[in-house]
Amino acid sequence: MKDTADSHVTEDGRTIGGTLLDLRGITLRFGGVEAIKNISFDIRQGEIRAIIGPNGAGKSSMLNVISGFYNPQEGEVWFRGEKRPAMKPFQVARSGVARTFQNIALFDGMSVLDNIMTGRLNDMHAGLVAQMIWKGKAEREEVENRARVERIIDFLEIQHIRKTPVGRLPYGLKKRVELARALAAEPDLLLLDEPMAGMNVEEKEDMSRYILDVNDEMGTTIALIEHDMGVVMDISDRVVVMDYGRKIGDGTPDEVRNNPQVIDAYLGVAHD
Numbered sequence: 431m432k433d434t435a436d437s438h439v440t441e442d443g444r445t446i447g448g449t450l451l452d453l454r455g456i457t458l459r460f461g462g463v464e465a466i467k468n469i470s471f472d473i474r475q476g477e478i479r480a481i482i483g484p485n486g487a488g489k490s491s492m493l494n495v496i497s498g499f500y501n502p503q504e505g506e507v508w509f510r511g512e513k514r515p516a517m518k519p520f521q522v523a524r525s526g527v528a529r530t531f532q533n534i535a536l537f538d539g540m541s542v543l544d545n546i547m548t549g550r551l552n553d554m555h556a557g558l559v560a561q562m563i564w565k566g567k568a569e570r571e572e573v574e575n576r577a578r579v580e581r582i583i584d585f586l587e588i589q590h591i592r593k594t595p596v597g598r599l600p601y602g603l604k605k606r607v608e609l610a611r612a613l614a615a616e617p618d619l620l621l622l623d624e625p626m627a628g629m630n631v632e633e634k635e636d637m638s639r640y641i642l643d644v645n646d647e648m649g650t651t652i653a654l655i656e657h658d659m660g661v662v663m664d665i666s667d668r669v670v671v672m673d674y675g676r677k678i679g680d681g682t683p684d685e686v687r688n689n690p691q692v693i694d695a696y697l698g699v700a701h702d
C-alpha cells in the first residue's frame with residue numbers, strides 16, 4: 431500500500447492509517463486533584479502508541495478515560511470519527527476496545543481456556559430465552575467462540591496450559607493469559623496497562639514479541655502504559671509523555687528521547 435494523506439507505511443512494512451481515537455482537551459478531577467489537565471492526543475489505526483511518565487503522572491487515569499471507567503469533566507473522546515457520549519465500561523468494550531489491568535484480573539480457580547472464554551461474553555448475542563427457543567444459534571455461537579479462542583491460544587503459544595487453573599501459573603504466563611482474554615473480544619483498540627510490570631528480561635522479550643505480532647498479524651491498534659523505557663522505545667510508533675497530569679511530549683521515540691522537557695521530568699531537574 432502506498433502512502434496517502436491519511437496513511438503511511440512504516441520501515442518494517444506495517445500500514446498506519448487515519449485517526450482511530452482522538453482525545454480532545456481531556457480534564458479529569460478527583461475532588462480537588464486534577465489527575466489529567468487539558469490533554470489532547472490521537473491514536474492512529476494500526477499503530478502502537480505508548481503513554482509514559484513518572485509515577486502519579488496520570489497515565490492509568492488516561493487509560494481509564496479511554497476504556498470508560500472514568501468520564502472526564504471536560505473534553506471530548508472521538509472514536510472512529512464520531513464523538514463518543516458518556517459510556518459505561520461494558521459499552522466501550524462492545525464498541526471494540528479491550529484492556530488488560532496493571533494488577534492481573536483473572537479468575538484463579540478457572541482454567542486458562544475458561545478465563546479466555548470470558549473475553550467472548552460481550553460477543554454472545556443469543557439471550558437465555560433465545561437459547562431455549564433457537565438452540566441452533568446458541569450452538570453456532572459457542573462453536574465460533576471456541577474456534578476464535580483456539581486460534582488465540584495457538585497464536586500466544588499457551589496450548590500446554592489450556593486446562594491449568596490460572597492460579598497455578600507463574601506470573602509471566604498469567605500476563606499472557608490476560609492478553610489472550612483481551613484478544614478474545616477481537617478489539618480494534620487494545621489497551622495494555624503495564625504489560626511487562628514484574629517480569630524478568632526473558633519474559634519481557636517474549637511479551638514484546640507477542641505485542642508486536644498481535645499488532646502486525648491481527649492488525650490490532652495498541653495503546654500501552656509501560657515503565658521500561660527500553661521496551662517502549664523499541665516497540666512504539668509514537669509516545670505520549672505525561673507529567674503531573676500534563677502532556678509534556680508527543681512524537682516518535684527519537685523525538686521524545688531528545689525532548690528537553692522529557693529529559694528534565696525523568697532526571698528530576700529543578701526549574702527556576
Ligand SMILES: Nc1ncnc2c1ncn2[C@@H]1O[C@H](COP(=O)(O)OP(=O)(O)OP(=O)(O)O)[C@@H](O)[C@H]1O
Pocket residue numbers: 460463464465483484485486487488489490491492
Ligand atoms: N480514584 C482516584 N481517586 C482519587 N485520586 C486518584 C484516583 N485515581 C488516581 N488518582 C490520583 O490521580 C493522580 C494520577 O494517578 P494515576 O494513577 O493516573 O497516575 P499514573 O501515572 O498511572 O501512576 P503510576 O505510574 O504510579 O501507576 C495521582 O495523584 C493519584 O493519586
